[in-house]
Amino acid sequence: MSFGKGARLHLIDGSAYIFRAYHALPPLTRKSDGLPVGAVAGFSNMLWKYILDQQGSEAPTHVAVIFDHSSKTFRNAIYPEYKANRPDLPEDLQPQFPLTRDATRAFNIACIETEGYEADDIIAALACKARDAGGQVTIVSSDKDLMQLIGNGVTMLDPMKNKLIGPDEVIEKFGVGPDRVVDVQALAGDSVDNVPGAPGIGIKTAAQLINEYGDLETLLARAGEIKQPKRRQTLIDNAEQIRISKRLVELDCDTPLDFTLESLEVKEPEAEALLKFLSEMEFRTLTNRVAEKLGAEAPAVVSAPPSDAPAAPEQPGIDTSLYQNTTDRAALDQWIADIRNIGYVAIDTETTSLDEMQAELVGISLSTAPGMATYIPVGHVAGGDDLFGQTQRVDGQMDLAEVLAALKPVLEDPAILKIGQNLKYDWKILARHGITMAPIADTMLMSYALNAGTHNHGMDELAERYLGHKTIPIKDLIGSGKSQINFGQVSLDKAGRYAAEDADVTLRLYQHFAPMLPTERVTTVYQTLERPMVPVLGQMEMSGIRIDGDTLKRMSNAFAQKMAQLEDEIYELAGEKFNVGSPKQLGEILFEKMGMAGGKQGKTGAFSTSADVLEDLAVEHDLPARVLDWRQIAKLKSTYTDALPTYVNPDTGRVHTSYSIAGAQTGRLASTDPNLQNIPVRSEEGRRIREAFVATPGHKLVSLDYSQIELRILAHVADIPALKQAFRDGVDIHAMTASQMFNVPVEGMDPMIRRQAKAINFGVIYGISGFGLSRNLRIPRAEAQAFIDTYFQRFPEIRAYMDRTVEDAKRDGSVRTLFGRRINTPGINQSGPAAGGARRAAINAPIQGAAADIIRRAMIRMPDAIAHLPAKMLLQVHDELVFEVEDGAVDDLINVARDVMENAAEPAVKLSVPLVVDAGQGMNWAEAH
Structure with a gap:
């Protein structure tokens, strides 16, 4: 339908809806995972009420809900302190913002936001465009800032009072008509948005002045005529500040729009999509009301009943003998049907190796309720080879491709929650098979958000601590040492009990931790800083980074020569040759022969020569200082130049480090296999290690590093x-x-x-x-x-x-x-x-x-921000992110990534100092850093 005379456009102020919903309702969390949804529930009810109210000949022909994109807009460039006084968003409200967008789309209403512009500007642009086209516009909001738009076919509707706002109501509020609202606001300022205005002048005085002089510019030009001395001087002294204030409060009717008015045509809600969203949010009452109105069958709203019993003895017992393997399609289809019915599943994968990039998938376990778990074996082989040297597949298993094809729609279904323990491992295993699991919940990360610094977060410890259950030790199945086998060689019955137990325990841990997140005030931390890291790090780790083996060989030789040189210096300082790498011999030289103070002997009688001891002695003598230098070079040689080539994946030709999300209690990431976090950056030798990390031909490595964060x-x-x-x-x-x-x-x-x-x-x-x-x-x-x-x-x-x-x-x-x-x-x-x-x-x-949180926030936002660029995020090392990007897109990548990083704290935290990011580029990491 074309937009013109007779068209009626309704523009709903989404932000106003959200805050009204949040403050009007008591806190509400989704029972299945503890996610705060109170504002989403209120928002959805308000949208539904709006739809029901729009009936008859005056119903809108076009409608849209308009949202603020972010806190930073063009106004911050005009006046950096704009909205600086706004309080931080409540912790439980932050994760609900994206869900309100989902709700809008579920109701089949256009959902609009534009980066760099406020919702009010988008509303202004749409209202002006619709008015000029001959249409009628109703702005569904009570925001006073929008009242400047009223007139010439534009009205406002206060949705809470169901009251129309026209020119008369504007005059009642501001003392002037809509066309002079901006002038009054520029004079009066706004403490909420930190618009300065003219000190000491309020709305009433501002209206009197504008009515007397006609408009703001005339008033400022004739300010010297004002009789009251204080008011006259205030206007003269603050004229430029008042003009800036006008630019801040004046809405931009020229805000760019990348859609047409025609695209906002009213559409009926699609029952299936809307009911799916409402049931996923677990809004039972609204789900039933909508289903009845739309003449559809209400889907079952089933949430995982959280365990209210934190003490281990109160947990139900776990009987692993009840588990059964799933070995045929009919049984698998029944599990899939159950999963779709309840909307969640605990999942775990079993593989041949801990290396996610090379491990072969041998089985998948699922659990839908405590005690209800199964194992689907797909890759178990007999212990020995056949006459032709080939492994023999064990009978009683399903085909891997068939299982993955059946599970893929469930594992990628946004309405079904996938629950795991250390889920990044399973995410990568399945990603290598073309499955991107989402949405997810991770019990390890829940425990980490709740208990960082008090205990470890591995499943075995969590099961014993919180469920009173001792899990089957993996060593009982695969052994240890030289006789160790891989999981694919474990018998199906033993593998089934072990694997199904993992899924069952994971589900129980989830039900224990989920209701604790809001109680302990860590829901936002888990939802915004922990859980989203799983796919981000999973993709980074799978991307990997190239290394130059020849460079490493040259460095290794150079380090060996440097060590030999340092050994000669050490021998000369000691007055004799000895094994520098022997703590016992070094201790004897330092404390017996040279008589240095501070020697402490352990139970074996040997002197301690730890780094702490040598650093103390280095203040007084060169010998321990040279030994410390020698140890650093030796460590670089053994840990990096000699070892890095052994980490190259034969299939990808790249090194794939693994990041631990729940390692350091402060939130800092740690990397292993290889550890890239500990490469020294302050020594010349440490910096040279980075020369071996190189870009793919036709690409550059780009490093962005927070400065003194x-x-x-x-x-x-x-x-x-x-x-x-x-x-x-x-x-x-x-x-x-x-x-x-x-x-x-x-x-x-x-x-x-x-x-x-x-x-x-x-x-x-x-x-x-x-x-x-x-x-x-x-x-x-x-x-x-x-x-x-x-x-x-x-x-x-x-x-x-x-x-x-x-x-x-x-x-x-x-x-x-x-x-x-x-x-x-x-x-x-x-x-x-x-x-x-x-x-x-x-x-x-x-x-x-806080520094760790900020770079996590940047990393989580980065994939979407750089999706349009030929670039990948490869590494995170402390305060630094490393990217690989095609040569022609380097500058674009730096601009986008720097903006994400420098604004990563907002809107959750408004820092009183700027974040600064240094950027570099080169063919290798050393050049880029």
Whole structure:
């Protein structure tokens, strides 16, 4: 239907609907997984009521729901403080925003948002376009900012009061007609949106002035004529600020639209799609109402009943003898039907190896209720080979291709929740077979969100701790050592009990943890920082990165020569030759022959020569310093230049590291096989390792790295004015610190003084002591302590932050990051040496944790942001992301990725300092970094 005279367009303010729904209803969580859905429920009910109310000859012919895309718009470029005072969104509201978009589409209504523009601007553009085409427009909202659009065929409808708002109502509110609302708002300002306006002038006075002088520009031009001195001076002094305010409140009727008015034509809800969404959200009452109205059968709304019994003895027992293998299509189809009926399934895969990139799939286990689990064997073989050297497939199994084809629609169905333990492994295994599991829930990550720092999160420990059940040990099936077999060689009956138990236990753990997430206030952490990492990291790990074997060989030889050179220096300092790699011989040289202080003998009688011991001694003598250098080179050689080639996948020719999401309690990722997080970046040798990581021909590696992110977070959380201003001004933070500490000018500063300030700046984040700083700088302890004392005198806010954080940790047993991540602090209330470590960890955790949260948020947003580019995200190392991109798209990738990273904290947290991302590119990682 064309849009013209007689057309009636309704524009629904989606954001207003969301906030009204959120504040009008009590908190509500989806029983199956603890996801907050209260605002989604209210939003859906409001949409349904709206649809029912639009009947008769005046019903709309076209309709759309308009949303804000993000907090950053073109207005922030005009006035950076625009909306800066807005409070953070409630934790349980954040994950509901995307669901309201899903709800809009489920109701078959156009869902619109545009990056860089507010919903009000889109509404303005649509209203102007529709009005000019001869149509009638109704804006469904009570937002005063939209009242400037009223008139000439545009009205507003307050959906809560069911009251029309026209020109008379605008005059009643603002004292002027719609055409002068912007002028009044520019004068009065808006404290909610942080629009400055004219100090001391409110709506009433602003309306009087505009009515007297006609419009804002005339008023400002004739401000000198105003008799009241204070008001006159205010307008003269703040004229430019008032003009800026007008630009902030004036809606943009020229907002770009990538669709036509015709595309907004009203469509009837499609019963199947709408009821599927409502039942997936577990809105039983609304599901039944909609089904009745649409004349459709209401689908069953079944949620996993959460376990209310946290104590292990209260958990139902697990009898593994009840499980049965699924070995025919009819039985598999029945399981699939059950899964579709209840809307969730716990899943686990069994394979021949822990290496997801090479492991062969031998079976899949499923569970739909406690005690209801099965194993589907597909790749088990007999223990020995046949006469022709071929493995023999065991009878009683289904065909792998048939099983995957049958399960694929279920595993990819967005209405069916897939539950797993350490699900990234299974995600990758299935992804290699063309199946992308979604949506997912991960019990390991639930446990991590709830209990980081208190215990491990492996299934065996969780089962015993929370279910009172000891799982079947894998060693009982595959053995250990040289006689170990792979899972594909395990008999079907033993494999079935073990695998089905995994799925059953996983489902029970899910039912235990899901209701705890909102209770412990970690739902948002799990939903936005943990669970979404599974597919992001899974894809990164599968992409892998190329390495240059020849470069590694040259480095290995160079490191061997460097080690030999250091050995000669060590022998000369020691006065004799000895095995530098022998702690026993080194201890004898240092403490017996050379008589150095601090020698401690263990139970075996040998002296300790740990890194801590050598770092203490290095302050006084060159020999331990050279040994430390030798050890670093030896480690680089053995761990990287010699070992990296062994990690190259023979099928892909690339190295595929594996990231642990639930490793460090602060949220930092860890990588293994190989560990790429521990490549030193401050030493020349460590930087050279990165030369071996290379781009595919025709591509570049691009590195984007947060600049001093933890110091920036410290400046924000400790509220340190000097540091915050320095970061805003883009000055050299270490030189600035040195200047303020030691009263020396920045210009011409001795590099050693800057280095000392840098060591303190970074060390203080980790609660460094004079003892630790003396090690880092290799200076006397008294001198190091004096530096720290001066630092705290200059920045007392840091000491206040430390004391406050420790007190909070002692009281709560945990600390939280800016994003709500809870980091437990066991040992904080103990005495002795352990308490010192717990105290330092508590001080550092909110800072390091927030940095980890920010880069996670960036990584989660990145795939969608760069989907249009020939680029892949390959690695994450601390505060750095590494990409591979085609040569011609490097600049585009840098621009997009940098924007994502620098704005990753928002809208959840508005930092008082800017995040800055450094970018580089090259044929190898060293060039790019």
